[in-house]
Amino acid sequence: MxxxxxxxxxxxxxxxxxxxxxxxxxxxxxxxxxxxxxxxxxxxxxxxxxxxxxxxxxxxxxxxxxxxxxxxxxxxxxxxxxxxxxxxxxxxxxxxxxxxxxxxxxxxxxxxxxxxxxxxxxxxxxxxxxxLRMQVELQRGGRVFLRETACNDAYIKHGEFPRLLSLATDVGGQFMATYKADGLIVCTPMGSTAYNLAAGGPIVAPSATAFTISPICPHSLTHRPVVVDAASLIEITYEGPVEGGAFLTIDGQTSVSLELGDRVVIDAAPDPxxxxxxxxxxxxxxxxxxxxxxxxxxxxx
Incomplete structure (x- = not known):
């Protein structure tokens, strides 16, 4: 325009x-x-x-x-x-x-x-x-604990002490996988050349309307990055561990510690x-x- x-x-x-x-x-x-x-x-x-x-x-x-x-x-x-x-x-x-x-x-x-x-x-x-931007919502105890809009990415990663995280992931209301990994990155096409690229994720054309889900150092070699339609709601549930903890970071600007059972819900933001x-x-x-x-x-x- x-x-x-x-x-x-x-x-x-x-x-x-x-x-x-x-x-x-x-x-x-x-x-x-x-x-x-x-x-x-x-x-x-x-x-x-x-x-x-x-x-x-x-x-x-x-x-x-x-x-x-x-x-x-x-x-x-x-x-x-x-x-x-x-x-x-x-x-x-x-x-x-x-x-x-x-x-x-x-x-x-x-x-x-x-x-x-x-x-x-x-x-x-x-x-x-x-x-494309993404809307990121952290839900805790059935309530919205945090809501932010991101241009690049949102990722979950272990805390100060390295621990293998368990992250149950649904896409479009369907169960996709429970990732056992150091973390998980969800990025926009614009963000595909940031942390996602360093983690081995694909480079996505900037004009695409898609999200990429890339595991960070997955325990299973069969867990590979996945590109999904941006219209598909992404839901990630933090299942552990109890010790060591994990953090949700949004666009490298906002970071918050996660508790067991926290849900990170990601969908397309209404305005680009x-x-x-x-x-x-x-x-x-x-x-x-x-x-x-x-x-x-x-x-x-």
Whole structure:
């Protein structure tokens, strides 16, 4: 979907000197092009004053700050974009990523292309694509203990002391398996290149409407990652052990300890993330950054 020429932008930088410099430069460029700028950053003293001198409004908390903006710009890596997406998606505001990190599966522009991305936004040349999100609910004792929306993944993993977990899993109201493993990852297509990839799960095209269920170090070699329709409700019951414990972690941002009998229920969130996609596909990024192109004669199609 095309994004009209933006006139109000919220910048969300990660911590660090490089991100601060990029934020100052982006603020200066946007203000020179008559764009109102907010910067969400925990800055005090000289840092905040430097941004204010460039014409930015500095806000310490992002909650509720995106509603009156046309675009959120995340300045950092995929983790920064993911954190920005958690509240930008709820506001229905598109997110553009400028990569200051390493891999950058989700960011649309590299650091040296930052002004190109900002110019595209100002001239109405950006577009967004929907990205599936998941709604994660922790049920305890018949009540909802926690409810969150995730862009990437939700996973259950053992606590401080490694223990083999028992995780009974239903999909679409049908029993699928009781996993005996170090943990279990459920991810969106966007999240398939995160923890899921490291655990040996499949890479799923970002536009797909599916969830992936990937065991972490399963005790049985026959337990393999499974891709299911996002319309299928996923229910995971924590069956043990009593000692050692386990944790549910959502998008790497929220973590809560589990008790015996807790149920984690996952389904598709009603509203997608509006992401300004990278110019190249996730497979092109993998080929370039992870060396998949070796031996192909340099083909990049």
């Amino acid at each position: 095309p994004i009209p020429a933006v006139r109000r932008v919220l910048l969300y930088p990660r911590d660090g000197a490089r991100a601060f410099e990029a934020t100052v430069n982006a603020t200066r460029w946007l203000r020179e092009h008559a764009v109102a700028v907010k910067v969400c950053a925990l800055l005090e003293g000289d840092g905040a004053e430097a941004l204010r001198r460039e014409g930015a409004e500095v806000v310490p908390n992002c909650e509720g700050m995106a509603e009156d903006c046309d675009l959120v710009v995340a300045l950092g890596g995929d983790g920064t974009l993911l954190r920005a997406s958690r509240w930008a998606a709820d506001a229905g505001v598109p997110v553009l990523g400028i990569n200051l990190g390493d891999l950058g599966f989700l960011t649309a522009y590299q650091a040296e292309q930052g002004e190109i991305g900002l110019a595209a936004a100002v001239h109405g040349e950006l577009a967004w694509e929907p990205r 993330l509006r992401l300004c996609p990278p110019e190249y596909s996730v497979f092109r990024v993998l080929a370039t950054k992870l060396g998949w192109s070796a031996g192909t004669g340099g083909r990049t199609r």
